[in-house]
Structure formats: C-alpha cells, structure tokens
Amino acid sequence: MLGAASFGDWIGLLATGLFASAQFSNSAAQGAAFGGTIAVRLLPALLLGPIAGVFADRFDRRYTMVITDLIRFVFYGSIPVVALVGASPALVVTWATIATFVGETITLIWIPAKEAAVPNLLQHKSQIEVSNQLTLVTTYGITPILAALGLSALTAGVQHSGVALPDWAQPVQLALYLNALSRLATALVVFFGIREIGGKSAERQQAAEQSMFHQFLDGWKYIGRTPLVRGLVLGIFGAFAAGGVVIGAARTYATSLGAGEAAFYLLFGTIFLGLAVGIGLGPMIVKELSRRRWFGMNIVLASGSVMFLGLAFHLSMALVGALLVGAGAGMAFLAGTTLLYGEVDDAVRGRVFAVVQIGVRMVLLLAITLAGLLVGLGSSRRLDLGVASVDVSSTRVLLLVAGAVGIWVGIGSFRQMDDKKGVPILADLIGSVRGRPLAPPEEFVRTGVFVVFEGGEGAGKSTQVTRLADKLLAEGRDVVVTREPGATDLGGRIRGLVLDHSEDGPSPRAEALLYAADRAHHVATLVRPALARGAVVISDRYVDSSLAYQGAGRTLPVQEISWLSSWATGGLKPDLVVLLDVDPGVGLGRVGARGAGADRLESESKAFHERVRYAFLDLAAADPKRYLVLDAARPTDEIAAAVAARLADLVGEPPTPAPSAPATSGSSASPSPEASASGSPAAPSPETSGPVAPPSASGSPSAPGSSSKSSPSALEEMAEVLDLDETPKS
Ligand SMILES: Nc1ncnc2c1ncn2[C@@H]1O[C@H](COP(=O)(O)OP(=O)(O)OP(=O)(O)O)[C@@H](O)[C@H]1O
Numbered sequence: 088m089l090g091a092a093s094f095g096d097w098i099g100l101l102a103t104g105l106f107a108s109a110q111f112s113n114s115a116a117q118g119a120a121f122g123g124t125i126a127v128r129l130l131p132a133l134l135l136g137p138i139a140g141v142f143a144d145r146f147d148r149r150y151t152m153v154i155t156d157l158i159r160f161v162f163y164g165s166i167p168v169v170a171l172v173g174a175s176p177a178l179v180v181t182w183a184t185i186a187t188f189v190g191e192t193i194t195l196i197w198i199p200a201k202e203a204a205v206p207n208l209l210q211h212k213s214q215i216e217v218s219n220q221l222t223l224v225t226t227y228g229i230t231p232i233l234a235a236l237g238l239s240a241l242t243a244g245v246q247h248s249g250v251a252l253p254d255w256a257q258p259v260q261l262a263l264y265l266n267a268l269s270r271l272a273t274a275l276v277v278f279f280g281i282r283e284i285g286g287k288s289a290e291r292q293q294a295a296e297q298s299m300f301h302q303f304l305d306g307w308k309y310i311g312r313t314p315l316v317r318g319l320v321l322g323i324f325g326a327f328a329a330g331g332v333v334i335g336a337a338r339t340y341a342t343s344l345g346a347g348e349a350a351f352y353l354l355f356g357t358i359f360l361g362l363a364v365g366i367g368l369g370p371m372i373v374k375e376l377s378r379r380r381w382f383g384m385n386i387v388l389a390s391g392s393v394m395f396l397g398l399a400f401h402l403s404m405a406l407v408g409a410l411l412v413g414a415g416a417g418m419a420f421l422a423g424t425t426l427l428y429g430e431v432d433d434a435v436r437g438r439v440f441a442v443v444q445i446g447v448r449m450v451l452l453l454a455i456t457l458a459g460l461l462v463g464l465g466s467s468r469r470l471d472l473g474v475a476s477v478d479v480s481s482t483r484v485l486l487l488v489a490g491a492v493g494i495w496v497g498i499g500s501f502r503q504m505d506d507k508k509g510v511p512i513l514a515d516l517i518g519s520v521r522g523r524p525l526a527p528p529e530e531f532v533r534t535g536v537f538v539v540f541e542g543g544e545g546a547g548k549s550t551q552v553t554r555l556a557d558k559l560l561a562e563g564r565d566v567v568v569t570r571e572p573g574a575t576d577l578g579g580r581i582r583g584l585v586l587d588h589s590e591d592g593p594s595p596r597a598e599a600l601l602y603a604a605d606r607a608h609h610v611a612t613l614v615r616p617a618l619a620r621g622a623v624v625i626s627d628r629y630v631d632s633s634l635a636y637q638g639a640g641r642t643l644p645v646q647e648i649s650w651l652s653s654w655a656t657g658g659l660k661p662d663l664v665v666l667l668d669v670d671p672g673v674g675l676g677r678v679g680a681r682g683a684g685a686d687r688l689e690s691e692s693k694a695f696h697e698r699v700r701y702a703f704l705d706l707a708a709a710d711p712k713r714y715l716v717l718d719a720a721r722p723t724d725e726i727a728a729a730v731a732a733r734l735a736d737l738v739g740e741p742p743t744p745a746p747s748a749p750a751t752s753g754s755s756a757s758p759s760p761e762a763s764a765s766g767s768p769a770a771p772s773p774e775t776s777g778p779v780a781p782p783s784a785s786g787s788p789s790a791p792g793s794s795s796k797s798s799p800s801a802l803e804e805m806a807e808v809l810d811l812d813e814t815p816k817s
C-alpha cells in the first residue's frame with residue numbers, strides 16, 4: 088500500500104510541475120512554473136520540519152496518518168478541478184502552488200508518524216532491515232521510475248492515438264486524480280486495516296503532558312546527547328550531501344566529459360539505479376557485517392566515488408562512479424535508518440525521524456543548489472604552474488573537495504560508532520562477504536605482556552623460551568611459560584591426537600580444528616588469566632603456527648584458518664612474535680640429532696616445511712612492528728641477547744628488589760608436564776598445578792608425566808616451583 092501511495096506521490100510531483108508549466112506558452116515561464124512548483128514541494132520542510140516530529144510522538148499515530156492523508160486527498164484532488172471550473176492560468180498555478188504547499192506540509196507530519204509506527208508492527212529487530220529495504224526501494228527506486236514511465240507512456244499514447252480527450256481526462260489530470268486517490272486509499276487502509284499502530288504507550292502518554300515546545304526541545308536534546316544517534320544523523324546527511332553535489336554539478340560535469348546533454352540524464356539515472364541496487368543487494372552481499380561499521384564504510388564509499396568522478400575523464404568511468412555514489416549513499420541510508428529504528432526509543436522516534444527525513448530533503452536541496460551555483464562561477468581554468476600548465480575545472484575541484492569532506496565525515500562516524508574495535512576492517516569485510524564475520528576481541532583487562540616464539544622444526548624456540556624465562560624470572564617478574572599444543576590437560580590429549588605417529592592421523596581440516604580447540608582452551612584457561620593478573624606469558628608457538636602449518640603447509644585457505652584462530656582466541660594477539668627463521672634442512676637436522684624420532688608433522692616433506700618457512704616470513708613482513716625476525720643459525724647467546732633487548736621496552740623496568748631465585752617463591756612443586764615429541768599426553772593440568780614448561784632446552788625428552796629431567800635447566804626448576812597464585816608479582 089505504501090508503495091502505491093509512493094507511486095502516487097512521485098507521479099503527482101512530476102504531474103504538478105508539468106501541469107503548471109503547461110499553463111504557459113513561453114518557455115521561460117514554463118521553466119519557472121515547473122521549477123517553482125517542485126521547489127514549493129520541498130520548501131515546507133524548512134518551515135514545518137522542526138515541529139513535525141512532535142505530532143508523531145504526541146498524538147495517536149494511526150489517527151495522525153488518517154487525518155493527514157484525508158487532507159492531502161482533498162488538496163491534491165482540488166488541483167485539476169480548479170482548472171476545470173475555468174479559472175485563469177495564473178489562478179490555476181497559484182492554487183496548484185498553494186495546494187502543493189499544504190499537501191507537502193501535511194506530508195511532513197505523516198512521514199514521521201509512519202516511520203515511528205513501523206517498528207511497532209515488527210516482531211523482531213531482524214525484520215527492520217528487510218522492511219526498510221522494501222520501503223526505500225519502492226519509494227526511491229521503483230516508484231519514481233514507474234511514475235516517470237507511466238506518465239510519459241500515457242502522454243505519448245494519447246498523442247499517437249490522435250484521440251481528442253476531454254480536458255478532465257488529459258493524462259496529467261488523470262495523474263493528479265491518481266495522486267489524490269492514492270492518499271484516500273492509504274487513509275482507508277490505515278484506518279481499517281492497521282489498527283495495531285493506534286494508541287499510545289505509557290511513556291508517550293506521560294511525555295504528551297509536557298508542552299509541545301518542551302517536547303520539541305527534548306527531541307533535539309536526545310539527538311545531541313546520544314552519540315550513536317548524532318553520528319547516524321550527521322552521517323546520513325553527509326551521504327546525501329555527496330549525492331546532492333553530484334546531481335547539482337551533473338549538467339556541467341556531463342559537458343566537461345564532452346558527452347552531450349544525454350550524459351546528464353544518464354548520470355542522473357545511474358545514481359538512482361545505484362541507490363536501488365545498493366539498497367536491494369547490499370545487505371545480501373555483506374551479510375552479517377556490523378551495521379555500525381557498514382554505515383561508515385558506505386559513506387566513505389559514496390564520498391570516494393564522488394572523488395573518483397572528479398578524476399574520471401571518460402563517460403564510462405563517470406557512470407561507474409555515479410553508480411557507486413548511488414549505491415554508497417543508498418546503503419548508508421539503509422544502514423542508518425535501520426540502526427535508528429533499532430536504537431531510538433518509541434517515545435522520541437517521531438522527532439528523530441522528522442529530523443532525518445526533513446534534514447535529508449534540506450541537505451539535498453542545499454547541496455544541489457550550492458553545487459549548481461559553484462560550478463556556474465567558473466568552468467575550465469588553465470592554471471599556469473611555470474614549468475607546465477594544467478586544466479582545472481571548477482566542477483571537478485568541487486567534486487574532489489566534496490568527496491574529501493565526505494570521506495572525513497565517514498571515517499569520523501566509523502570511529503565513533505565502531506562496535507568491533509581492534510578487528511581489521513578489510514578482513515572483517517571479506518570475512519562477512521564470505522559468510523564468516525570476524526568476532527570482536529573479547530574484552531578483558533590485560534596488564535601482562537604476551538610474547539610468542541615461532542619458527543620451523545628445530546629452530547631453537549624452546550631453547551630461547553628457556554633463556555628468556557630465566558632472565559625475566561631472575562629479575563623477579565611473574566613469568567608464565569607455556570606452549571601449543573599441549574599446555575593444558577585437555578591440550579595434552581589433543582597433542583597426542585595430532586602428533587602421534589602410531590594412530591591414523593586426522594584429516595587436514597580435523598587437524599586444523601584440533602589445534603584450534605587446543606588453542607581455545609589454552610587461551611581461556613591459562614593465557615588470559617595470566618595476562619589479566621599482569622604476568623609475562625611466553626608461549627612456544629601460537630596462531631602463526633596454524634597459519635603456516637595448516638594454511639601454507641596443508642594448503643587450507645589461510646583466511647579460514649585465521650578466522651578459526653581468531654574465533655578460538657577471542658581475538659587475543661601477542662604483543663611480540665619472535666620468529667626464529669631456519670632453513671628446514673638445518674632445523675630438521677637438529678631435531679634428528681636429538682634421536683627421539685620424528686613426529687607426524689616433522690615427518691612431512693621438505694616442500695611442506697619450505698612452505699611453512701615462507702609463510703612465517705610473509706606473516707612477519709605483513710606486520711613488522713609486532714615481529715622480531717632472527718636468523719636461527721646464529722649462536723644461541725646472540726639470539727637470546729637480541730630477544731632480551733627487544734623485550735626491554737615491552738616489559739619495562741624490573742620490580743625491585745628482585746628475588747634472588749625462583750625457588751624463593753616457596754610454591755609447591757609441580758612436575759614438569761614435558762610432552763614427548765611422540766605426542767604423549769602432558770602431565771598435570773596447569774589449571775590446577777601452574778604453567779607448563781615447553782620441552783627441555785636440552786632436547787632430551789622425559790617420560791610422559793615425569794618430573795625428572797636428565798639435565799635440569801633453570802626453566803625446569805621454575806616449572807617445578809611455579810604456582811599460579813604464588814609467583815612473584817611484577
Ligand atoms: N642457535 C642454535 N644453534 C645451534 N643449535 C641450536 C640453536 N638453538 C637450539 N639449538 C639446538 O637445536 C635443537 C632444537 O632446539 P629446540 O628444541 O630449542 O628447538 P625447537 O624450535 O623448540 O624445536 P621443535 O620444533 O621441536 O619445537 C636442540 O638440540 C638445541 O640444543
């Protein structure tokens with residue numbers, strides 16, 4: 088029904104302009120009459136706009152809609168009738184102008200009442216977007232096109248048929264009757280068919296006891312003090328301003344492309360096409376992407392496309408730009424109104440929507456007018472730079488500046504409303520398009536430092552983990568040494584499943600899931616609690632191992648492994664990753680020298696380990712600030728010194744006075760849960776007995792669950808005495 092009414096509105100808008108211009112024979116007067124009636128249709132927004140929303144919040148919305156529609160029916164219907172009773176052209180146009188003005192003023196009360204009522208008809212918030220899509224596509228996409236086509240087909244049909252119709256049955260007159268009748272139909276449907284939107288909540292009842300002026304002020308205060316609503320309102324205006332600038336500059340811009348008059352209509356139509364495509368298909372494409380993020384992204388898209396238009400030198404490029412401007416603006420409007428529907432209380436919804444609807448009209452009008460004026464000030468100027476001279480057209484400069492301002496607004500609203508802070512934007516967008524949105528990082532107070540050692544087999548990770556832990560412990564810090572897989576009791580069992588040669592190994596996807604399961608449990612039960620209490624957590628392997636081994640090694644899609652790990656860890660990232668880069672031949676040679684046999688992964692091909700190595704290096708290159716890449720062929724002491732130097736900044740000054748040895752913590756002994764390379768289960772769970780040490784730096788594996796070591800290092804001693812509750816705190 089709303090679609091039909093919207094069709095009536097659009098056809099009425101065009102017909103009123105045509106009807107007024109048809110009253111004159113002189114082309115200048117025709118143009119003025121056409122433009123004047125259209126402007127009058129937009130003008131009431133300026134006058135009544137500010138208080139229109141108060142009606143929607145103050146009075147019964149059903150009656151408000153019915154009464155305003157009946158008034159519109161009478162006024163719109165009177166326009167063709169006045170001409171039929173033989174009034175002079177001047178009087179007909181004057182009456183058409185007055186009737187249009189009254190009708191549009193009344194529309195400003197009808198729209199917020201309708202907008203505020205719709206969410207109350209929907210059972211779930213998830214239906215809001217679909218309902219908005221339908222409304223926007225029909226209002227701004229389908230019905231204006233149908234109206235224009237319908238009217239021109241009717242006119243052309245009558246002309247070609249040669250039938251002489253009576254005055255009252257002329258196509259424009261018929262269109263005006265249709266406009267009026269569509270309002271009558273809406274009034275009847277709302278009155279008899281949508282009774283649910285009638286009545287008032289207790290909150291609205293209470294608010295209505297204030298004066299209208301007070302209620303009006305309250306609406307503005309609500310927008311001002313609610314950052315999300317403020318950001319949304321400004322963002323929506325920004326998107327429409329970008330569209331308005333393009334429309335205002337389109338005529339001269341089309342000429343600058345040397346594409347003639349037709350290019351103007353083409354560009355104009357393409358913006359509306361983009362609008363319809365964006366609103367219709369956008370949500371399907373981005374799926375579960377956060378609507379708050381999508382809103383800001385779309386403003387940037389629309390504005391960036393305006394800038395692109397400023398640089399386009401061929402009509403085909405300009406059409407792509409125009410399509411994207413429309414799509415960005417449409418999607419921003421959809422996301423913005425959907426968020427507003429969901430976030431704004433019923434009691435103030437009418438006023439907020441009045442500000443949006445009316446503001447959008449005013450911004451559009453202003454942007455179109457200003458852009459038209461500015462481009463009129465100068466066309467193409469030749470700028471002499473001394474060494475060379477360039478052509479600078481004011482239209483293009485305007486588009487570039489407007490686009491840049493729009494991008495600034497878009498980034499501002501993105502930052503203000505971002506509900507997934509810390510989640511990389513592009514990865515989030517790609518993940519959402521593929522149907523796997525990234526989760527926002529789990530929030531927790533993190534006072535500790537998280538250091539991870541990564542690298543291929545035998546790179547010397549365990550050796551360096553031990554060295555670093557010894558150093559930090561000697562400084563009296565709270566240190567937790569851990570590893571993946573197998574740091575927890577559950578992890579120990581998973582380690583057996585993924586590395587044990589004696590069993591049928593898991594398939595690549597199952598392997599990826601097992602490592603992710605180990606990681607999820609490890610992070611939740613050991614890493615996060617330690618970081619929360621301020622410990623330095625040193626892990627032998629973490630997420631990068633999955634990206635390198637399961638991603639590059641097993642050739643599973645790296646994005647998917649990344650998403651899986653991000654989900655498993657709740658987005659927890661290390662502060663520093665030390666990558667010990669080693670030639671696989673050298674590393675595997677060192678492992679072989681330990682004489683413990685190769686586990687399932689160590690037994691993989693040379694090519695597999697080469698892929699793993701380069702994947703690690705790629706990851707480091709992509710985020711150099713968080714990585715320290717060291718040549719693992721260097722002597723152990725040199726590597727340890729480089730790690731310590733890099734760590735100094737991260738961990739800060741050691742606590743004073745430094746306890747002389749870890750044993751001074753006086754914690755109960757807990758056997759090292761050394762897991763053998765064959766993947767035997769790790770011994771005691773760190774959830775109950777403290778952190779787990781990685782394999783002995785000496786490289787001599789101990790029996791599963793055994794606490795004894797052939798050559799105990801400081802780390803092994805530490806593992807025996809560390810207790811989560813009693814370690815020295817930094
Ligand atoms: N910089 C180095 N130069 C030469 N040998 C080293 C160096 N660092 C460690 N090693 C030796 O290489 C072997 C493997 O070291 P380590 O266990 O620390 O490596 P890793 O990366 O933890 O191995 P894994 O991949 O099995 O976890 C050990 O015997 C160790 O003594």
Ligand SMILES: Cc1cn([C@H]2C[C@H](O)[C@@H](COP(=O)(O)O)O2)c(=O)[nH]c1=O
Pocket residue numbers: 544570571572586602628629630632633634636637688689
């Ligand atoms: C965390 C993690 C590890 N791996 C592989 C890498 C190694 O081959 C073993 C772990 O053995 P280590 O002696 O303890 O280094 O597991 C993996 O493939 N994916 C991962 O996420």
